[in-house]
Structure formats: C-alpha cells, structure tokens
Amino acid sequence: MKKEEIENQxxxxxxxxxxxxxxADDIQADSHLMQDLGINSAHLVDIALDVEDAFDITLDESxxxxxxxxxxSVQIVQRKLKP
Amino acid sequence: xxLDPFEKIVANLPYGDGFKFVDHILEMDDNHVIGVYRFxxxxxxxxxxxxxxxxxxxxxxxxxxxxxxxxxxxxxxxKNNTQSLDFIFNESHVVFNSIVKPGTxxxxxxxKEYFRFGKLKCLVKMMDENEKKIAEGWVSGMIIKSDETVx
Numbered sequence: 001m002k003k004e005e006i007e008n009q010x011x012x013x014x015x016x017x018x019x020x021x022x023x024a025d026d027i028q029a030d031s032h033l034m035q036d037l038g039i040n041s042a043h044l045v046d047i048a049l050d051v052e053d054a055f056d057i058t059l060d061e062s063x064x065x066x067x068x069x070x071x072x073s074v075q076i077v078q079r080k081l082k083p
Numbered sequence: 084x085x086l087d088p089f090e091k092i093v094a095n096l097p098y099g100d101g102f103k104f105v106d107h108i109l110e111m112d113d114n115h116v117i118g119v120y121r122f123x124x125x126x127x128x129x130x131x132x133x134x135x136x137x138x139x140x141x142x143x144x145x146x147x148x149x150x151x152x153x154x155x156x157x158x159x160x161x162k163n164n165t166q167s168l169d170f171i172f173n174e175s176h177v178v179f180n181s182i183v184k185p186g187t188x189x190x191x192x193x194x195k196e197y198f199r200f201g202k203l204k205c206l207v208k209m210m211d212e213n214e215k216k217i218a219e220g221w222v223s224g225m226i227i228k229s230d231e232t233v234x
Contacts, residue, residue, distance in 0.1 A: 045202040
C-alpha cells in the first residue's frame with residue numbers, strides 16, 4: 001500500500017474524532033494527535049481500533065505509546081504492513 | 084467469605100448512598116453484566132424533577148447504566164489488578180423509550196464491545212420490572228491507575 005493511501009485513510013479516521021473547534025484541514029503529517037488536534041485519550045483508543053480494522057493489523061501498548069503524531073501513525077502502519 | 088464476589092464489588096463502588104444506582108448484580112462474566120436498582124421514592128431529585136410530577140431524570144438513568152456497565156464490569160475485568168484504579172465516564176449515546184417513576188426497579192444489562200488500552204465500551208439496555216424497555220445505547224469510559232491523570 002502506498003504511503004499516500006495510508007495517509008488518506010488515516011486522515012478519514014482521525015477527522016471523525018476531532019473536537020468541534022478543530023478543522024479537518026488542520027490534520028497535517030506533523031500534527032500531534034492530542035496536543036495539536038485536541039484528541040483525548042479515549043478517542044485515541046478509538047483511532048487505534050479503527051486503524052486496526054482499516055489496515056487489518058494489530059496494535060500493542062508500545063505502538064499506542066508511539067502513536068503521537070499523524071506521521072508516527074503512518075510509520076507504524078507501514079511497519080505492520082511489511083511482510 | 085461474608086460477601087459474595089459480586090456483592091463485594093457493589094459494596095466497594097466509590098459512590099455514596101445518594102448517588103449509588105446499583106443494588107445487586109444478578110449475572111456477570113468477562114463479557115456481560117446484569118444489574119438491578121430500585122429508584123427510591125426518597126431520591127432527592129424527585130422533589131425538583133418535576134414539580135408535583137416526579138420522574139427520574141434521564142441523566143440519572145444514564146448514570147445508572149454507566150455504574151453497572153462501566154464501574155461494575157470494569158472492576159470485575161480488573162479483578163486481578165492490585166493497583167488502585169479510577170473510572171472516568173467519558174462518552175455515551177442513549178435513546179430513551181419510556182419514563183421511570185419513583186419506586187421503579189430497573190434492570191440494566193450491558194454487553195462488552197471492547198476493553199482495550201484501558202478503555203471499556205459497552206452496549207447497554209435498561210428495562211423496568213415488567214421488562215418494558217426504558218432505554219438503550221452505549222457507554223464508554225477509561226480505567227486508569229489512580230495516580231495518573233487523564234488528558
């Protein structure tokens with residue numbers, strides 16, 4: 001799967017959990033999910049579970065801790081998708 | 084043992100009598116819980132909601148479903164955890180079908196959808212003693228160690 005494809009899917013997952021005062025256009029590669037996009041820890045779990053379903057992968061506690069920015073998340077997905 | 088394990092969980096919930104909306108747990112395992120609560124005629128909110136027409140506020144019904152579905156089941160799921168835990172109720176979606184008059188016993192059943200990364204989400208349903216549906220929806224919360232703060 002191309003990186004761009006992963007980014008697009010991730011964008012669609014993340015935007016569902018944005019608070020009202022954050023716009024979907026604000027989702028950038030270097031955006032910090034909690035600090036910049038205002039996503040709370042409970043919704044971070046939802047994002048992780050949606051990512052698992054979307055890419056058919058399994059995430060563990062260390063992946064969860066590493067999932068800080070949008071690009072971190074893309075990298076985790078890329079690593080998990082490698083055969 | 085004086086208390087059975089379910090009674091022990093109910094007895095140790097961190098709510099005072101005026102805000103504990105669980106009397107008994109009928110069934111509980113890793114995937115579901117069924118609990119009951121009788122809304123006492125003496126509950127303080129009936130004096131105000133509504134004037135001369137006491138009806139249980141919807142938020143109290145949601146609280147009751149969260150105490151059974153999240154606090155009770157969450158405690159059970161963490162029964163092997165020795166650390167002190169906090170429960171943070173953080174999201175719900177509930178549809179109400181009927182009202183609850185003072186003195187009604189409600190039966191709440193909750194089915195775990197997932198418990199991952201400290202987050203518990205349950206589908207919940209509330210019925211009255213005639214098994215008429217009062218409400219249904221879902222509730223979710225975070226279960227964290229007491230010394231951590233949730234962002």
